[in-house]
Amino acid sequence: MNKEMQRVADEWGVVPEEDLPGLAHELREVARLPGMRAIHHQLFDGLNLHLDAAVLEVGCGPWLWGPMLRQYVGPTALLAGIDVYYGLVAAATEPNVCVADGRRLPFHPRSFDAVFCSRLLTHVGPTEVLIDEMMQVTRRGGMIGAFEWTFSQWEIEDDNGPISDAVHHALVDNHYRPDIGVELPDLLREMGLSGVTAIPYLERITDAYDSPLTLELIRRHVDLVLATGEFPAEDVEAWYSAIRQRAEEGRFALTRTGLASWGKV
Structure with a gap:
């Protein structure tokens, strides 16, 4: 990563470079889940993608959605992606994926028929700057879209409310804009997009296939709760052990929510 992109990555402060290979693997696994697909x-249906449409993904990571996009636009269409992290871009299979700052997109105005992001705006901002950049590189009549989480509405099913609530609050507080999913439709309208449409996502996760990834996410925020000293460490660890036990027995459950939104430039 060059010095400028390292500065941007440090400014956004999301993922240490040494953690990127693990993150790339985790992102790929989540993208394979039926609900996410x-x-x-x-x-992509809402973006009105057609054969040979030019499409850009902002915050593309290791290029999760390229094969699905090809089903819409065909083998010769221009697909491009940018991400601030070289470690994620290096894992991508699309040649038109590069390291760049989403707040200063390196494309000519009106270059794309559709521009989208997925699970980006909850992590980084300023949100309005990112969306404005996406609009600038989209052709008139083209589409802007996003899928984003609504973390405050997530629910871990367990028998210890206070610790569960604390872990949930840590999850919410650890994101730049944790509820951008539900906020995004109004924001797109305020920024001048027309025909804004939103589709809710709600999935109750009980599948063991997803449990290891979800448990890793919970573990990271359990550690944040431990760091506060709000609860005895043994109680917090017992809570997490019970969650793991539920997962091993096929009784783990997490309800997670988000929103897909899109509109016309």
């Missing part, structure tokens, strides 16, 4: 199909 279904909501992205709905998003």
Whole structure:
């Protein structure tokens, strides 16, 4: 990563470079989940993608949605992606993926028929600057879209409310804009997009396939709760052990929510 992109990555402060290979693997696994694939199909349907449409993904990571996009636009269409982290871009299979800052997109105005992001705006901002950049590189009549989480509405099913609530609050507080999913439709309208549409995503996760990834996410925020000293450490660890036990027995459950939104430039 060059010095300028390292500065931007440090400014955004999301993921240490040494953690990027693990993150790339985790992102790929999540993208394979049926619910995630279904909501992205709905998003791409909403973007009115057609054969040979030029499409840009902002915050593309290791290029998760390229194969699905090809189903819409065909083998010769221009697909491009940018991400601030070289470690994620290096894992991408699309040649038109590069390291760049989403707040200063390196493309000519009106270059794309559609521009989208997925699970980006909850982590980084300023949100309005990112959306404005996306609009600048989209052709008139083209589409802007996003899929984003609504973390405050997530729910871990367990028998210890206070610790569960504390872990949930840590999850919410650890994101730049944790509820951008539900806020995004109004924001797109305020920024001048027309025909804004939103599709809710709600999935109750009980599948063991997803449990290891979800448990890793919970573990990271359990550590944040431990750092506060709000609860005895043994109580917090017992809570997490019970969650793991539920997962091993097939009784783990997490309800997570988000929103896919899109509109016309």
